[in-house]
Amino acid sequence: MYGRVLFASQEQKMNLTSYGWTDFLGAQFNDYSSPGLKPARVVRSDRGEFQLIGADGIFRAQTAGILDSSGEPAPIATGDWVAVDRSQDTAVIRAILPRKSAMTRRRAGAAERAQVVAANVDFVLVVDGLDRGPNQRRIERGVALAYGGGATPIVILSKADLCKDREHTSMLVEEAAPFVETFFISATEGDGLEGLSAHLAPGSTSVLIGPSGVGKSTLANALSGEGHLAAGPVRAGDAKGRHTTTRSELILLPSGACMIDTPGVRELGLWLDTEAVDAAxxxxxxxxxxxxxxxxxxxxxxxxxxxxxxxxxxxxxxxxASYQKLLREAEIHEIRHDASKARLSKNRERNFAKICRAEQKRKNR
Ligand SMILES: Nc1nc2c(ncn2[C@@H]2O[C@H](COP(=O)(O)OP(=O)(O)OP(=O)(O)O)[C@@H](O)[C@H]2O)c(=O)[nH]1
Ligand SMILES: [Zn+2]
Known part of the structure; x- marks a missing residue:
């Protein structure tokens, strides 16, 4: 059977293809959505407001209380592919297509739940600054987080202009991230950018992680060549940068690759699982x-x-020691996550029992 016609023209399809749309997604879209809905990708989310890229450009949209498989409100994240209803004045997101990967963050609260901060990510750029680093422990953690999200890690050694001994640095990084592609980059001097750009395929999606001040915004700016993202100066005396990002945004780089810049992923307070630690x-x-x-x-x-x-x-x-520490951390995440899942389903069982009793009473009357 043939799928529905999703695009009015080849050109329209190309508009989405440049943001990573594939025929595989097209097939999924046909399974998941009802007629009249169109595919789009979330390029910006800011406190419940969304900007999407569709076949004919960027537009705003709202959500319509979509629930996930466990009946909780499904969080829509930057990078998500969605099915959107544009028949009314306001575009409404009706469904989220299955994610191939997702960077998730722990969310504080009684029921510890994961919150998706960037969806459908191919590469996680683990940024470490050579004004101080390399920080092996932080790199190890970043690599594990990338695997945990289902993405491929790439180590970015930023501020390479301040590095005195590249050979020694390489050795240390190789120790912390064996088998992981590594790039020395000086965003301020434009050094190493071409190699990285060539590695990030058109249509792929990357996200930058790393502590404040390592140069993520400066790198994103250098790659985008347009000064899209605001970079702040490091305060004198320490290596802490100012926080300049408040929203989560997906941009299309001139090289054809997509990049998500999000404060949630920067904090490194991301979800870890034991399998990912083993992979790292x-x-x-x-x-x-x-x-x-x-x-x-x-x-x-x-x-x-x-x-x-x-x-x-x-x-x-x-x-x-680092391996064992991360493994313990991941185990704690998993136990808490399972416990809160169990709690949620208990609540649901209770609610269901209540509904059954009420129904019984009604019948008996
Ligand atoms: N020497 C040197 N300095 C750099 C380089 N890249 C960034 N910086 C400086 O590092 C500081 C912090 O850079 P940002 O890009 O704001 O860092 P960030 O990681 O985005 O920080 P947050 O927005 O706080 O997460 C700025 O003063 C940059 O000028 C580089 O390649 N070489
Ligand atoms: Zn042993």
Missing amino acids: FADIEGLSETCRFGDCNHSGEPGCAVVEAVAVGELPASRL
Whole structure:
């Protein structure tokens, strides 16, 4: 069977293709939406207000109380592909297409839940500044977060103009992020930008993570070449930058790649899971295959290949400690998440029981 006609012309389709639209999404769209709805991507979200890019350009839209699979209000994030109803004066988002990846943040509160801050992300650019760094622990964490979101990490060593010893720096970064593509970049001097641009394919979506002041906005500006995003000066005396971003925004770079700039992802307060931590420490995972016990925790068990690797200087002890720390953190996330999920479904069961009792009473009357 043929899908519905989604675009009036090839040119219209191209408009969305440049933002990452694929035939795969087209097929999903046909499954998920009812006639009359059009595909669009969220390019900006600011406290419940959305700007979308559709086949004929950018427009504003509202949501219509979409619920997720567990009956909670579904959060719409920058980068989401949505089905939108444009038959009325105000465009209304009716459905969110399944995400291929999502960067999520822990949300404080009794029921700890994850909040999506950037959706459908291909690359997470883990930015670390060479005015101080490289900070191996932070890089490890960033790489794990990228894997946790289902994206590919890329390490960006920013402010490379301030780096005195690239060889030594490379060695340290290689230790913290083996198998991860790494770029030395000086956004202020325009150094290394071309290599990075070439790596970010047209239609792909990247997001920048890293602490305040490492140069994320400056990098995004340099890549966009238009001064799209406001960068603030670092306060004298420390390396903390001013917070300049308040909303979450997806921009199309001249190279054809998309980039999401969002305060939520900057804070690094992102969701971790144990699988992602294992992926970020693939070297330790590899070593552990020869530990005597299959469930070895690498903390003193006999025949532990990981501790042995530390003893002979093959694996830095600090990296093993970092792995175990992140693993613990991820386990706590997972336990809390499961607990709050269980709590939610309990509530729902209770509500359901209440409805059943009320219904029974009504019948008995
Ligand atoms: N020397 C040097 N300084 C840079 C470079 N890139 C950024 N900076 C400086 O670092 C400071 C912080 O840069 P921002 O781009 O605002 O940092 P940010 O990561 O976006 O910070 P937040 O918006 O607070 O998250 C600014 O003073 C920049 O001029 C670089 O490549 N070399
Ligand atoms: Zn072991």
